[in-house]
Amino acid sequence: MGEASSDDLCHCQGCLGKYTLLRDEENPQLAKFERRLPCFGCGIGWSSFLLGFLCPLLWYYATTLYCCKYYNRDPRERPGLAASAIAAAIFTTAATITLSIILIIWAQK
Known part of the structure; x- marks a missing residue:
C-alpha cells in the first residue's frame, strides 16, 4: 500500500494526522467496505x-x-x-x- 498524501490526512488536534479519509472521489475503492x-x-x-x-x-x-x-x-x-x-x-x-x-x-x- 502506498502512503497517503498530506491532503488525505486529518488535521485536527485529536487525530494528529493518524487517520485517512474513508471516501475519496478519485479512488472509490476506499469506500468499498462501508456497507453493512x-x-x-x-x-x-x-x-x-x-x-x-x-x-x-x-x-x-x-x-x-x-x-x-x-x-x-x-x-x-x-x-x-x-x-x-x-x-x-x-x-x-x-x-x-x-x-x-x-x-x-x-x-x-
Missing part, C-alpha cells in the same frame, strides 16, 4: 458461529467458506469464519472422543 454485512450486520461467519450451537452443520458450512477464502470478498468476515472453523474442529474432536468411549463401553458389555 449480511445477516443483520453480523456477517455470515458470526451468524454461523452463533447458530451453530443449534445446528452444528452451520459451522462446517462456514469452515468451507473459510477454506475457500470467502473473506477475500470482505475482510470483515474473516474473524467470524475462523471462529466457526475452530468451533467445528472442537465439535468434531469432542464428538469423536464421545463416540469412541460409547463404543468401547458398549463393546465391553
Whole structure:
C-alpha cells in the first residue's frame, strides 16, 4: 500500500494526522467496505458461529467458506469464519472422543 498524501490526512488536534479519509472521489475503492454485512450486520461467519450451537452443520458450512477464502470478498468476515472453523474442529474432536468411549463401553458389555 502506498502512503497517503498530506491532503488525505486529518488535521485536527485529536487525530494528529493518524487517520485517512474513508471516501475519496478519485479512488472509490476506499469506500468499498462501508456497507453493512449480511445477516443483520453480523456477517455470515458470526451468524454461523452463533447458530451453530443449534445446528452444528452451520459451522462446517462456514469452515468451507473459510477454506475457500470467502473473506477475500470482505475482510470483515474473516474473524467470524475462523471462529466457526475452530468451533467445528472442537465439535468434531469432542464428538469423536464421545463416540469412541460409547463404543468401547458398549463393546465391553
